[in-house]
Amino acid sequence: MTETTVLTETPASRGEEPEDRAERVAARAEAVARVAREFAAAVDEEGRFPREAIDEARAQGLLAAPIAETDGGLGYSITELCRMLERVGRECTSTAMILAMHHSQVLCLTRHADTDHLRDFTRRVASEGLLLASATTEVNIGGNTRTSTCAVRPIGEGRVVLHKTCPVISYGAYADAILVTARRSEDAASSDQVLLVVEAADLQLERQRGWDALGMRGTCSESFELDATTRADAMFATLFETISAQTMLPAAHCLWASAWLGMATQAGLTARSVVQKAARKTPGTTPPSALRLAELEVQLQSMTDVVRASVARYEAAWEDPATCESMQFAIAMNTLKVSGAEAVRRIVGDALVIVGITGFANRSPVSLARLYRDSIGPSLMVNNDRILQHTATMQLVSRGQR
């Protein structure tokens, strides 16, 4: 794997030479990656929001990447988005994860905005470079985002109010709007959910717990009491279960896994450079660490293929709601999250052992310390066991087609 292969496979584009488009797509990712790399250590040390890299993403138009060009965006496909995250994920996990979470929300808008207000808002995301966060988890729902306790309550004059206790809203304090799930009404079943867009001006966030974590420190995944008063037409008419199945869940898993692939790729490149340096000192003798590097390559190749094939699977199902809502697709997107999370943890850990003590050091040109701490996060964010539990339930009736 070379440093550029993560950017080479951009799909054919619309109305321009594919090479030109691929170059522009790669250049934008490169610009964000450069800024992300410059500030990654400070973001991690201070546990702060990576504002420089997110500002650069905004300046590159990348916060609106999947929005149609006619609506002011860049018209990125899911594949192009995911390749961008692979690149940024190599430099700063927090920046890549924030962009991944943001784009999971933007895609809900581009694919499901079904009121005039939401369509206007989508265009504003592009024209104003708005950053979107999400509040889908809630206390006492056991981490199952497909159930809510809180409910939307109409207060007349086309407005609604909502109170939600959120154990985590990543970069909630820095977002221009938050997409929130809630029960449709106070007498709705816990699974009868809607999704609504609440802009920062219509929000009150009371911080309950800060974010001083082992890794992914720049995501600022704090907990909040959320109070919102907003327009009723800021609520998607489409049921959340449909949005979740067709977009939020598969998009999130593809985007996250791509960021994790970037992390694993970077760890692999670091290990490779260290082994090659050792080899140059002993021409004619393959250093013992090269065997470990070959083993690492097995894992890296497998992770790369799983992630990119899964993104391709989603790209192929993009316009086909029936496929997106099928059980085999849901299982595939669940297993992608679990395998990606486990792969990045193993690969970064194994790469660290290959690099040795200089990789273990916090301050060294080949340090993998931050990346190692970050690599634990994917297995915890939406715990793998919970996803496996859900997959296990589906396995009871699945016929095993893939």
Added chain:
Amino acid sequence: MDSTAIETTVREVLAEQGKLSEDAQSIAADADLYRAGMTSHASVNVMLGLEDEFDIEFPEERLTKATFTSVQSITDAVEAIQND
């Protein structure tokens, strides 16, 4: 088995496994079961109950939300599988 008999059994399985907020015996045949509180987890238990009761297997292409949306859609699916 005619469709009335199938529907009766479907409603019995729904009452047992569907965790509906409404009475499975009286809910309208075209009412959305998910809106009536059936979770995806409960819908799997409904499938298992139906497979046991009717001694059938739902083929992969029928394992979609649409198949399990209402009493009517489930009844139609069971009937189609029995006639295959």
